[in-house]
Amino acid sequence: MEACPTEKVERYLAPWASLADDLGLSRHEINLVGFTVEQKLQDLGFPALTDEQILSWEKVQDIVDSVVDIMAANSK
Numbered sequence: 001m002e003a004c005p006t007e008k009v010e011r012y013l014a015p016w017a018s019l020a021d022d023l024g025l026s027r028h029e030i031n032l033v034g035f036t037v038e039q040k041l042q043d044l045g046f047p048a049l050t051d052e053q054i055l056s057w058e059k060v061q062d063i064v065d066s067v068v069d070i071m072a073a074n075s076k
Contacts, residue, residue: 015061015064016059017059017060018058018059019033019057019059019060019062023060033057033063037049037066037067046070046071046074047070049066049070053066
């Protein structure tokens, strides 16, 4: 099993950083990041991300927004 490319994400934590261009992530690697984020959310008791959410990720901020939205919607 391939490891999530978290070291690439850690190098470019700027919200405006492009996942493909700045971080050099392939669509497959972005999906692995999505799977990793989804697993962590589920471990914390939050619902899974949708495929549409993950497929729409283009920038680091998109990942942050997805996580914040899920946590806010389910913390009431």
